Amino acid sequence: MRSGEERKKDEERAxxxxxxxAPAWTEVEGGGRWAVEHDDCSPHNVTLGYYVASGKTVYVSSRVVEALHVYGFDKLLSDIRQHSPAVKAVLVPVAAWAPSPSIHLQLKTVLRFVGPTDNVYSCSFVQMLEQRLENAFDEAQDKVLExxxxxxxxIQSVSQExxxxxxxxxxxxxxxDAILNGTISSGLLNQLTAELVGYFLFYxxxxxxxxK
Incomplete structure (x- = not known):
């Protein structure tokens, strides 16, 4: 059985x-799961929290944000008003539910030879790589720390040209609960050879x- 912390992490991914x-009673149609919360500042604003899925694949939030930015604000507003005419304006077109940590805390790893059948934007792929990275960091600690x-x-985002x-x-x-400085965490993983990191990540x- 998955713990509450694991379920929370799944939600933050997606x-x-x-x-x-819009009036707080406005109904919004559409598939998938979503939640409506009243804005703390005004009873006339609503916030929808939702995820996007295709079949059994649930997409990570960074991919959804990117796709809606490409889709365009005008089209998004038109679609929302088509289903909910009472909407007067869109204050936040789309953003990740959980705010991104400060950039100095983030680090980047680039993988090679990722296959075309790997759905890199799915939550399952991201979860798998999080676990593999954690194993690599365990190995790095064993090597250099007492x-x-x-x-x-x-993982905050995934990108592929x-x-x-x-x-x-x-x-x-x-x-x-403390996020390590990006310089410290990247330095720790770099104590391992590329071959050993590839062994743990499978790429x-x-x-x-x-x-970053």
Whole structure:
């Protein structure tokens, strides 16, 4: 059975939000799961928290945000008003539900030879790589540190150029509730060889780790 912390992490991977100026009773049609919250400042604003799925695939929030930005604000507003005419304005077109950590806390790893059948924007792919990165950090700690802490990895975004076998991961490393500085966490992973990192990740790294 999955813990509450694991379920919360799943939601942070996938859920995005859209905020609109509309009566709080406005109904919004559409598939999938969503939640409506009243804005603290005004009873006339609503915020939708939702995720996007296709079949059994649930997409990570960074991919949904990117896709809606490409789709365009005007089209998004038109679609929302088509289903909910009472919407007067869209205050936040789309954003990740959980705010991104400060950039100095983030680091990047670039993988090579990711296959075309790997759905790199799915939550399952991201969860798999988080676990593999955590195993790599465990190995790095065993190699260079006298003390040992189970570090947690949270991937913030995944990107891949069309047709490219390389995938960039942007993530943070946490020691319990504290996020490590990106310089410290990238330095720790770089204590391992590229071959060893590739062994843990199942993909050879083009960049082992660098501060974003």
């Amino acid at each position: 859920i995005v939000r859209t905020a609109a100026a 003390t040992y802490n189970r570090l947690a990895v949270e 069309p047709g490219s076998p390389s995938v960039s991961l942007v993530y943070v490393v946490k020691n319990q 050879p790294p083009m960049v082992i780790a660098e501060r």
